[in-house]
Amino acid sequence: MAKIIVVTSGKGGVGKTTTSAAIGTGLALRGHKTVIVDFDVGLRNLDLIMGCERRVVYDFVNVVNGEANLQQALIKDKRLENLYVLAASQTRDKDALTQEGVEKVINDLAKDFDFVLCDSPAGIEKGASLAMYFADEAIVVTNPEVSSVRDSDRMLGLLASKSRRAANGEDPIKEHLLLTRYHPERVSKGEMLGVEDVEEILAIRLLGVIPESTAVLKASNAGVPVILDDQSDAGQAYSDAVDRLLGKELPHRFLDVQKKGWMARLFGGRE
Ligand SMILES: Nc1ncnc2c1ncn2[C@@H]1O[C@H](COP(=O)(O)OP(=O)(O)OP(=O)(O)O)[C@@H](O)[C@H]1O
Numbered sequence: 616m617a618k619i620i621v622v623t624s625g626k627g628g629v630g631k632t633t634t635s636a637a638i639g640t641g642l643a644l645r646g647h648k649t650v651i652v653d654f655d656v657g658l659r660n661l662d663l664i665m666g667c668e669r670r671v672v673y674d675f676v677n678v679v680n681g682e683a684n685l686q687q688a689l690i691k692d693k694r695l696e697n698l699y700v701l702a703a704s705q706t707r708d709k710d711a712l713t714q715e716g717v718e719k720v721i722n723d724l725a726k727d728f729d730f731v732l733c734d735s736p737a738g739i740e741k742g743a744s745l746a747m748y749f750a751d752e753a754i755v756v757t758n759p760e761v762s763s764v765r766d767s768d769r770m771l772g773l774l775a776s777k778s779r780r781a782a783n784g785e786d787p788i789k790e791h792l793l794l795t796r797y798h799p800e801r802v803s804k805g806e807m808l809g810v811e812d813v814e815e816i817l818a819i820r821l822l823g824v825i826p827e828s829t830a831v832l833k834a835s836n837a838g839v840p841v842i843l844d845d846q847s848d849a850g851q852a853y854s855d856a857v858d859r860l861l862g863k864e865l866p867h868r869f870l871d872v873q874k875k876g877w878m879a880r881l882f883g884g885r886e
């Protein structure tokens with residue numbers, strides 16, 4: 616049976632889809648058969664970031680409606696043997712997904728995969744609650760700013776109360792904090808919250824800290840999950856996070872302000 620993991624946040628635009636693509640790819644790279652499911656009905660971003668947007672014929676809503684089966688709708692990644700995407704529908708209304716429909720698809724995927732990664736839409740409305748409902752674990756993506764931390768805190772409340780696990784009286788969803796778009800220089804200037812501040816407020820296990828990085832935009836423009844750019848700081852930070860998700864203990868990197876070398880100081884370099 617698969618482990619079902621939701622990538623969620625509350626506040627929008629914090630890096631959920633970037634994270635779903637990176638972590639899903641990282642799990643597949645380590646030999647785990649993984650499917651990333653886009654719950655963001657109406658927007659459909661995941662396929663762009665994964666670079667498979669031109670290969671979407673059938674999507675999640677088609678499967679829920681019985682217009683296509685999973686074999687028809689699953690898109691196999693061209694780079695990795697173990698990696699699949701189930702795209703969201705671009706045109707249908709937001710209410711196209713029902714709890715029963717989603718449950719059937721998730722249960723079917725769980726039979727065949729090691730990991731089912733659910734990329735949640737922002738907010739606390741239906742799409743987000745459906746994305747989290749069947750989860751065993753949650754990656755709560757948070758930016759180091761007050762509004763994002765506050766919304767993540769609300770999300771933790773929902774994860775604890777509105778899930779299949781909660782309804783069945785089972786062990787609660789295992790929660791992981793992923794701090795993204797971390798900018799050590801701005802933290803040191805007091806413009807952003809530091810890792811310890813966020814950890815103290817949310818009080819859940821820190822899965823990783825992903826630095827603010829130009830590699831992320833470059834990768835998403837190219838349709839390549841940033842974890843495949845193993846020279847990049849963000850790619851390496853995501854790689855560590857995947858290892859931690861699989862139980863490895865690793866120290867956190869990219870937390871401190873990088874000292875600029877004389878070349879970078881002279882020519883501007885990376886901030
Ligand atoms: N570590 C990072 N460094 C720099 N930019 C980043 C980083 N992570 C995400 N971004 C950028 O932030 C924007 C939002 O990212 P993404 O789409 O992954 O967020 P999201 O939480 O899925 O958004 P939504 O709530 O709309 O679904 C994108 O432009 C992405 O390139």
Ligand SMILES: [Mg+2]
Pocket residue numbers: 631632633655660735736
């Ligand atoms: Mg998204």
